Amino acid sequence: MQLTAPAAVLATLALAAAATPVRADGEVAVRGAYYKERSTRVEQPMMDARFDAGDDAELDTHVLVDAITSASVSSGAAGDPFTEHRWEFGGGYNRQLGILRLGGVARYSTESDYRSIFGGVNGQLDLADKNTTVGLAINGGHDNIDNAGLQGGLAPRIEGTLDTLMASASFSQILTRNLLIGVTYDFARLSGFQQNPYRTVVAGGVAERERHPSLRQRHAFYANAKEYVPATRSTLIAGYRFYFDDWGIKAHTPELRLVQALPREIALAVRYRYYWQSKADFYKEIYDSNDPMVEPYLSDDVKLSHFTGQTYGAQVDVPLSAIGFSGDRGDIRATALFEYVIQNNRFGDGVIAQMALTVPFRY
Amino acid sequence: MLRAWLVAILLALSAAGCAGVKPYQRENLSRRSMTADRDKGERRFEQHFRGAREGADGGTGEPGGGCGCN
Numbered sequence: 408m409q410l411t412a413p414a415a416v417l418a419t420l421a422l423a424a425a426a427t428p429v430r431a432d433g434e435v436a437v438r439g440a441y442y443k444e445r446s447t448r449v450e451q452p453m454m455d456a457r458f459d460a461g462d463d464a465e466l467d468t469h470v471l472v473d474a475i476t477s478a479s480v481s482s483g484a485a486g487d488p489f490t491e492h493r494w495e496f497g498g499g500y501n502r503q504l505g506i507l508r509l510g511g512v513a514r515y516s517t518e519s520d521y522r523s524i525f526g527g528v529n530g531q532l533d534l535a536d537k538n539t540t541v542g543l544a545i546n547g548g549h550d551n552i553d554n555a556g557l558q559g560g561l562a563p564r565i566e567g568t569l570d571t572l573m574a575s576a577s578f579s580q581i582l583t584r585n586l587l588i589g590v591t592y593d594f595a596r597l598s599g600f601q602q603n604p605y606r607t608v609v610a611g612g613v614a615e616r617e618r619h620p621s622l623r624q625r626h627a628f629y630a631n632a633k634e635y636v637p638a639t640r641s642t643l644i645a646g647y648r649f650y651f652d653d654w655g656i657k658a659h660t661p662e663l664r665l666v667q668a669l670p671r672e673i674a675l676a677v678r679y680r681y682y683w684q685s686k687a688d689f690y691k692e693i694y695d696s697n698d699p700m701v702e703p704y705l706s707d708d709v710k711l712s713h714f715t716g717q718t719y720g721a722q723v724d725v726p727l728s729a730i731g732f733s734g735d736r737g738d739i740r741a742t743a744l745f746e747y748v749i750q751n752n753r754f755g756d757g758v759i760a761q762m763a764l765t766v767p768f769r770y
Numbered sequence: 771m772l773r774a775w776l777v778a779i780l781l782a783l784s785a786a787g788c789a790g791v792k793p794y795q796r797e798n799l800s801r802r803s804m805t806a807d808r809d810k811g812e813r814r815f816e817q818h819f820r821g822a823r824e825g826a827d828g829g830t831g832e833p834g835g836g837c838g839c840n
Contacts, residue, residue, distance in 0.1 A: 438815075451818075453811050471814075587804060591830070629829030635798040635803070644807060666807055676807065682826075684824065711825055750823065761811075
């Protein structure tokens with residue numbers, strides 16, 4: 408039964424693709440992503456495809472698999488190492504109708520102890536001769552969670568569901584021939600099971616299961632500016648996100664990127680990201696009591712603690728024409744990315760590496 | 771905070787009203803580094819990893835989550 412939803416998504420995408428004209432553009436990207444920190448390693452091969460679907464429409468789809476190897480199922484606690492796989496299938500469709508662009512997205516994700524289905528619709532309106540764009544998106548999701556991956560299998564079964572509703576509003580504005588700005592506001596309402604079904608916390612001298620509130624309302628404001636500098640063929644990108652939620656977490660995330668065009672259409676990008684967050688109201692490393700009347704919520708989840716982080720990254724993007732290939736092969740792009748992530752908490756520092764090949768095609 | 775955002779949006783709208791950029795003047799704005807400086811797969815992986823390691827999420831206009839990363 409688990410394959411029903413992704414099979415339906417892929418069948419719909421295939422039917423839509425089959426209905427398109429015989430001459431159109433598309434692009435397939437194959438990417439391998441790797442993340443490693445002290446006790447967790449993630450390997451994620453993925454494939455993205457994008458197709459023109461008629462004169463004014465576009466179809467995209469992706470498939471990926473995660474292989475997560477960690478010290479334990481609760482990600483960071485002591486225990487036997489384990490490896491878990493997660494499959495994700497997704498797709499989207501967009502159609503331009505005059506100054507209005509309408510679209511829809513769908514995604515299905517499954518692993519041994521977590522299943523998620525997500526869908527949504529979005530629209531973008533071009534105004535002032537396309538100098539201004541406003542957008543709106545509504546998404547909803549339903550997740551099923553259990554503790555099927557528990558090592559030893561002696562603990563009682565834990566199951567839960569999580570419903571997510573997300574609304575997003577965006578605005579972008581061309582200010583000059585070289586300067587573009589944008590702002591986005593995202594609201595998410597999560598209702599249901601939000602704790603980790605494996606993780607425990609010390610409360611009243613004993614190990615207790617996490618207890619999180621069943622409702623979380625999250626707000627994120629993001630603003631960015633992009634400027635192209637013709638004299639040096641550089642693009643400067645500055646962004647800042649302010650986040651807060653009703654669990655008491657506030658976060659500031661400024662970021663700077665520089666994309667430098669080099670000879671032969673090669674592009675080099677460098678990046679710096681800073682992250683600061685406050686702790687959730689109920690977060691403690693150790694609780695004096697496990698009485699729900701005294702401590703209704705229990706969590707020592709690192710993500711809910713106060714911490715800071717920094718990311719330094721570099722990326723190079725090379726068309727194969729730069730190394731001697733010609734014709735269609737010359738249009739293929741090879742991308743390599745490396746990032747070093749400093750996390751001032753018990754997760755420790757991490758590294759990210761990605762390699763990708765993007766192949767354009769006509770059909 | 772909300773007031774600052776409203777002021778920023780109003781300033782941007784006023785700037786748009788007095789200096790529209792014509793389609794033929796958008797060569798630099800249409801460069802890949804200005805329209806899609808990061809690939810979709812790269813953004814998706816980062817959003818997934820950040821969602822499993824940080825308490826904050828969102829601001830991208832795209833849904834995150836969908837995994838057992840609580």
